[in-house]
Every structure is written in structure tokens, then in C-alpha cells.
Amino acid sequence: MIGLFSSIFPLGGITGPNLGGLILQFISWREIFLVNVPIGVFILLVLRRLWRPEPRKPQQIDVAGALTFAGAIFCLLAALTAVGDNPRLVASPVFRVPVGLAAVLLGIFWVHEHRVEDPLVDLALVGRPPFLTVNVYNLMFGACVFSFFSFVPYYAVVQFGMSPVESGAILTPRSLVMSVTATLVSLFLLRLGYRLPMALGIGLISLSLFLVRRGWSEVSVDGLRLGVFGLLALQMGLAGLGMGLAAPAANNAVLDLMPERAGAITGLRGMFRSTGGILGTAVVVLILDLVPDRAAGLRAIFIGAAALLVGLVLPLVFLIPDSARQRRRAGRAEPVPTPTPHDD
Numbered sequence: 001m002i003g004l005f006s007s008i009f010p011l012g013g014i015t016g017p018n019l020g021g022l023i024l025q026f027i028s029w030r031e032i033f034l035v036n037v038p039i040g041v042f043i044l045l046v047l048r049r050l051w052r053p054e055p056r057k058p059q060q061i062d063v064a065g066a067l068t069f070a071g072a073i074f075c076l077l078a079a080l081t082a083v084g085d086n087p088r089l090v091a092s093p094v095f096r097v098p099v100g101l102a103a104v105l106l107g108i109f110w111v112h113e114h115r116v117e118d119p120l121v122d123l124a125l126v127g128r129p130p131f132l133t134v135n136v137y138n139l140m141f142g143a144c145v146f147s148f149f150s151f152v153p154y155y156a157v158v159q160f161g162m163s164p165v166e167s168g169a170i171l172t173p174r175s176l177v178m179s180v181t182a183t184l185v186s187l188f189l190l191r192l193g194y195r196l197p198m199a200l201g202i203g204l205i206s207l208s209l210f211l212v213r214r215g216w217s218e219v220s221v222d223g224l225r226l227g228v229f230g231l232l233a234l235q236m237g238l239a240g241l242g243m244g245l246a247a248p249a250a251n252n253a254v255l256d257l258m259p260e261r262a263g264a265i266t267g268l269r270g271m272f273r274s275t276g277g278i279l280g281t282a283v284v285v286l287i288l289d290l291v292p293d294r295a296a297g298l299r300a301i302f303i304g305a306a307a308l309l310v311g312l313v314l315p316l317v318f319l320i321p322d323s324a325r326q327r328r329r330a331g332r333a334e335p336v337p338t339p340t341p342h343d344d
Contacts, residue, residue, distance in 0.1 A: 001325070008179070010174075010176070010179045010182070010240070010243075011175065011179060012172060013174065013175035013178075014046065014171075014172050014175045014176065015148070016045075016282050017153060017168040017169070017170075017171045017172070018165075018169055018172065019168075020032050020164075020168050021153075021163075021164045021165040021167060021169060022164075022165060022168070023035065024164040024168070024216055025163060025164040025165050029205050029262070029315040029334035030342045047224030048344065054283065056226035058242070059297040060117065060118045062113075062116055062118060062119055062120035063120075064112060064116070065109060065113055065116065065119060065120035066120050066197050066325045068105050068106075068108050068109040068112060068120075069105075069106075069109050069120065071101075071102075071105045072101075072102045072103075072105035072106045073275065073279075073331055075098040075099070075101045075102035075103070075105065076102040076279070076282075077100065077278070077279075077282050079094075079095050079098035079099045079102070080282045080283070080285075080286050081282070081285075081286075082094050082098070083095055083286060083329070084233065084285060084286040084289035084290070085289070087290055089220075091253040092251065110123070116268075120273070121268065122261070122264050122268075124262060125258070125261065125265060125268055126268065129206075130257060130319065130320060130321055131254075133316055133319045133320055134253070134254045134257070134269075134320055136316060137250070137313060137316045137317070137320065138250075138254075138269050138272035138273045138276065139245075139272045139273070139275060139276040140276060140308065140309075140312055140313045140316075141149075141273060141313060142272065142274060142275065142276025142280065143276035143277065143279060143280030143283075143305075144205075144272035144276075144280065144305045144308050144313065145205060145278030145309075146273060146274075146276070146277035146280070147276070147277045147278075147279075147281040147283075147284060148209070148280060148284065148301060148302065148305040149171070149174070149239065150230020150281065151284055151298060151301070152171060152212065152232070152236065153167035153168060153170055153299045154298070155169065155212070155295065155302075156170050156228075156232060158294050158295045158298070159215055159295040159298070159299075160217065160228045161175045161233075162229070166229060170229070170232050170236060171236055172233075173233045173234070173236045173237040173240060174236040174237065174239050174243070175240060176237075177238075177241050177244060178238065178240035178241070178243045178244040178247070179240075179244070180244065181240065181241050181243075181244025181245060182243075182244040182247055182248050184244075185197055185244060185245055185248050185249065186248045187275065189248060189249060189252060189324055190324050191340035192249075192321070192324075193248075193249075193322050193324045194249040194250070194252065194253040194256075194320070194322045194324050195317055195318060195320070196249075197246060197248070197249040197327070198245070198246045198249045198253070198317045198320075199314060199317050199318075200242070200245050200246075201241075201242040201243060201244070201245035201246025201247070201249070202242065202246055202309050202310070202313055202314045202317060203242070203310070203314070204238055204241050204242030204245065205242035205243060205246070205309060206242075206306040206309040206310050206314075207238060207306075208235050208236070208238040208242065209239070209241075209302045209303070209305050209306040209309070210302070210303060210306045211235045211238070212232070212235050212302050213299045213300075213302040213303045213306070215232055215295075215299060216228070217231075218231070218284065219231060249268070250320075252324070253320050253321070253322065253323070253324075254269055254320075256321075256323040256324070256325075257319055257321065275301055281335065287300075287301060287342050290300075320338060
């Protein structure tokens with residue numbers, strides 16, 4: 001079921017960019033932020049109606065841990081923003097002080113989490129192998145996939161001059177292909193194992209980033225001409241195929257490490273992917289602020305993301321235990337019981 005969640009998640013990726021493109025072109029950018037208010041209120045009402053609390057031991061919320069971690073990320077983003085506005089600030093206290101403060105807050109967070117009774121993050125699931133490998137994988141996956149791909153619509157505008165509606169629709173093939181692929185892969189995970197879909201998925205995502213980086217405006221094959229929108233749509237479809245392969249396998253591989261802690265592990269996975277997405281977005285914006293040609297800057301970013309996926313994330317896949325493959329082998333090794341005369 002957790003694997004199938006990966007097939008539902010992309011549906012939001014179809015609605016959001018398309019609706020955002022329509023609002024941006026026909027109304028204004030302000031309503032892009034306003035539209036989230038009624039949606040958020042509706043979701044809160046639905047959750048309140050569905051919530052059924054279960055009696056259990058009272059648990060304290062680690063407010064101090066949440067504030068120190070959020071403060072560290074805020075300081076780091078503030079430092080990157082300052083350098084993006086003025087690169088010469090990199091040697092000044094305006095940059096160094098927030099970075100130093102972020103390091104101090106992370107140190108305080110680490111010490112605090114060891115001492116508090118109900119920590120925000122169970123550190124046993126963070127820094128010990130194989131959880132360390134999984135967390136680095138999720139951090140880099142969030143940075144290379146979630147953040148960098150969100151700039152593809154902007155790339156379509158600055159590189160090819162697409163309208164907001166066209167650029168918003170360009171991610172739709174990725175979401176559609178990912179949804180279908182994730183559904184099929186989830187049904188055959190035990191047969192496929194975890195490593196094969198993850199490795200193939202990372203390879204296909206890297207290939208799609210490399211193709212996007214080429215900046216082709218059209219391709220003709222035997223007289224059949226494919227324009228820029230069709231090319232980008234195919235490239236996004238290829239990315240969706242890779243994400244649909246990798247996501248269910250990665251989600252289940254980490255849960256199989258300690259099924260009894262599924263809730264904590266799921267929360268950590270989301271935290272590391274979101275943190276990677278936040279930091280990746282900040283780095284992309286910083287780079288775009290420092291280059292005169294933003295289309296060229298995005299092309300360099302895409303090829304850099306592809307290199308990171310192949311050079312760093314792909315090797316991590318082979319360090320994550322493939323428990324599905326182990327269970328399949330164990331099942332084959334079990335002897336078939338011999339019928340006795342008393343069996344019907």
C-alpha cells in the first residue's frame with residue numbers, strides 16, 4: 001500500500017502546475033498563493049472529520065528540537081539568499097555569521113535529541129548504517145529530483161519562450177507516466193526486488209535531465225517533425241518512468257529495515273527529501289542569480305544534477321539492503337512438504 005501511494009502522489013503534480021499556469025496567464029501571480037488558502041482549510045476540515053484518536057501513552061511534542069532544526073535551515077537559506085543578492089558578501093559577516101549559527105544550531109539539535117525523552121528525530125535511525133545510507137539517498141534524491149525538476153517550466157519559458165499555460169502543462173506527462181508506472185511496479189516489487197527498479201529509475205531520471213540540457217527545439221525523423229513541446233513532453237515522460245520505478249522500491253526498502261518503526265521511518269524519509277528539496281531549490285536560485293544567462297545556467301544545473309544522480313545516488317542504491325530479493329530467495333529455498341497417506 002505504501003508503494004501504491006507513489007502512484008497517487010503524482011496526481012497533484014498534474015493539477016498544480018496546470019492550474020498555476022492558467023492563473024498566472026489569465027489572472028495574476030498573487031492568486032497562485034491565495035488559492036492554497038481554501039484548499040488548506042478544506043483539507044483541515046476533512047482530516048478533522050476522519051481523525052479517530054486511539055488511547056495510548058501521552059507523548060510530548062519536541063518543540064525545542066523542531067525550533068532548533070528549523071532555525072538552522074533558516075540561517076543557511078538566509079546566507080545563501082544574501083550571497084545571491086550580492087556575491088561579494090561571501091567573505092563578509094553577513095554570510096559567515098548565519099552559516100556559523102546554522103552549524104551551532106545543528107550541533108545543539110544533535111545534543112538535544114540525545115537527551116530528550118520523546119525526540120523529534122530518533123537518531124538511531126539517522127546516523128547508523130544502513131539508515132545513514134538511506135537518509136543520504138533521500139536527501140540527494142530530494143535535491144536532484146524534487147527541486148531541479150520544478151525549474152523545468154521556468155526553463156521552458158527562458159529557453160523556448162513558452163507561455164505560462166504551456167510551461168505549466170509540460171510536467172503533466174511526468175506525473176501521468178509516474179502514476180501508471182508506480183502502480184505496476186508496486187504490484188511486482190517482491191518479484192523485481194528493490195535494487196533493480198531503483199537503479200533503472202535513477203538511470204532514466206539522469207538520462208532525462210541530460211536530454212533536457214541539450215535544449216533541442218525540434219527533431220525530424222523520416223519527415224516526422226517533433227516540436228519543442230513534444231520533445232520536452234517526451235523527456236518529462238522519461239523522467240516520470242524513472243520516478244515511477246524508483247519511488248515505490250525506495251519507499252519499501254527503507255521500511256523493511258525496521259517494519260515496527262514504520263511511522264518514524266516514513267517521517268524521516270519525508271524530512272530528508274523535503275530538506276534536500278529546500279536546499280536544492282536554494283542552490284538553484286543562487287546559481288541563477290549569479291549567471292547572466294539563466295537558460296545557460298539551467299542547462300548547467302540539469303547536467304550537474306544528472307552527474308550527481310549517477311555519481312553519488314546510484315552507488316548508494318547498491319548499499320541499501322534488498323530485503324525483497326532476500327525474501328524471494330528464502331521462499332525458493334524452502335523445501336516443498338511431502339504429502340503423507342493421511343493427507344486428503
